[in-house]
Amino acid sequence: VLNRLQAQNTGEPNYDESKVPAYTLPNVLKTVTNRQVRNKATWEQLRRPEIIKLFEDNVYGQMPKAFDRLTYSIKRENISAMAGKATLKEVLIEVVHDQKRLAINLVLFVPTKPKGPVPVFLLINNRGKENTDPIRAHKSDFWPAEMVIDSGYAIAAFHVSDLAPDDTVSYVNGVLRLYPEQVTAPNGMRAIGAWAWGASRVLDYFEKDPSIDAKKVAIVGHSRGGKAALWAAAEDQRFAMCFSNCSGNTGAALSRRRFGETIRRINTVFPHWFAKNYKKFNNNEDLLPVDQHMLLAAIAPRPLYVTNASKDLWADPTGTYLSLKNASSVYALYKLGSNLPANPPAINQPIINSSLGYHNREGEHNLTAYDWNSFLKFADVYLKSR
Numbered sequence: 293v294l295n296r297l298q299a300q301n302t303g304e305p306n307y308d309e310s311k312v313p314a315y316t317l318p319n320v321l322k323t324v325t326n327r328q329v330r331n332k333a334t335w336e337q338l339r340r341p342e343i344i345k346l347f348e349d350n351v352y353g354q355m356p357k358a359f360d361r362l363t364y365s366i367k368r369e370n371i372s373a374m375a376g377k378a379t380l381k382e383v384l385i386e387v388v389h390d391q392k393r394l395a396i397n398l399v400l401f402v403p404t405k406p407k408g409p410v411p412v413f414l415l416i417n418n419r420g421k422e423n424t425d426p427i428r429a430h431k432s433d434f435w436p437a438e439m440v441i442d443s444g445y446a447i448a449a450f451h452v453s454d455l456a457p458d459d460t461v462s463y464v465n466g467v468l469r470l471y472p473e474q475v476t477a478p479n480g481m482r483a484i485g486a487w488a489w490g491a492s493r494v495l496d497y498f499e500k501d502p503s504i505d506a507k508k509v510a511i512v513g514h515s516r517g518g519k520a521a522l523w524a525a526a527e528d529q530r531f532a533m534c535f536s537n538c539s540g541n542t543g544a545a546l547s548r549r550r551f552g553e554t555i556r557r558i559n560t561v562f563p564h565w566f567a568k569n570y571k572k573f574n575n576n577e578d579l580l581p582v583d584q585h586m587l588l589a590a591i592a593p594r595p596l597y598v599t600n601a602s603k604d605l606w607a608d609p610t611g612t613y614l615s616l617k618n619a620s621s622v623y624a625l626y627k628l629g630s631n632l633p634a635n636p637p638a639i640n641q642p643i644i645n646s647s648l649g650y651h652n653r654e655g656e657h658n659l660t661a662y663d664w665n666s667f668l669k670f671a672d673v674y675l676k677s678r
């Protein structure tokens with residue numbers, strides 16, 4: 293205990309499993325009035341909305357649902373992109389609210405001559421814009437568009453800076469201009485909430501694009517983008533599937549373990565990511581009415597795939613797997629996820645045959661071809677065949 297307190301006071305991250313404190317997770321299947329959830333109906337009508345509200349009020353902030361209008365225009369279309377394998381669309385999505393306007397730039401590739409509307413992978417791009425180059429002069433494994441097109445899926449991306457620049461000061465210069473009350477509210481959304489909000493607006497667009505099967509949209513994010521992907525999928529049940537890569541603290545990893553990154557550290561270095569209320573839980577994890585397994589559970593029964601990288605201890609691979617395992621009691625209400633093993637699989641052994649998929653890839657914190665290759669296998673099972 294002394295070691296942990298010392299570690300917290302000096303801000304040194306703990307990487308020693310023996311120093312993980314004893315903790316009790318909030319029971320995902322017990323309502324705030326202490327009612328045990330035994331079936332889907334109670335989960336969907338009572339407990340799930342409760343959990344979403346707890347995350348809104350204490351962690352990510354509210355998700356504004358209302359806006360005056362959403363329009364879109366195709367800025368550029370190339371029906372013979374990727375040497376004829378795909379159609380490129382560069383779409384400008386505009387959201388107007390209270391006479392203020394927000395532009396989201398979407399890059400979308402759709403396979404040529406599909407048999408009908410196709411499922412799509414949507415990446416929340418939190419890295420360089422060159423990763424999603426529409427011209428394909430720059431290619432990167434962070435968004436391997438050719439590989440996804442060759443597998444028969446559409447692939448799309450938007451950049452987080454359209455919604456909220458990833459900066460402690462300028463994060464307000466995006467969607468928060470449309471909802472200024474969010475900036476001052478203790479439970480107002482900030483950058484991560486804004487990115488998730490943007491993903492839902494792209495889904496609004498997909499519902500109007502006849503080449504896309506909007507019932508089969510997989511949301512993908514890496515790290516801070518992976519936190520936003522989970523929040524988007526939890527908040528917006530239209531997302532059919534979620535891939536959260538190396539999302540770590542306030543993503544897929546359990547906060548109470550205080551292994552690697554902590555709530556205090558994330559709130560200090562990235563004060564613009566989460567609701568103001570979240571700061572109450574700096575060095576105070578046990579008081580949080582949620583832990584991250586409840587966020588994963590809120591995605592049930594939709595297939596969810598979570599990853600780690602073996603050298604990325606900052607994102608707590610063990611705590612991530614435990615989080616997934618603890619979400620499985622909710623998937624079990626739908627008779628899903630029961631085949632998730634009790635212990636984390638070996639490195640480079642993806643679990644594909646469960647609605648709760650997982651791998652711990654060998655290597656560093658990143659989104660790589662290995663990760664995407666596993667995503668495609670998982671999607672082939674749960675998205676393509678349906």
Ligand code: GCU
Binds near residue numbers: 515541
């Ligand atoms: C930092 C941050 C993490 C985040 C990561 C990333 O390391 O502490 O929470 O996930 O950046 O986005 O790559």
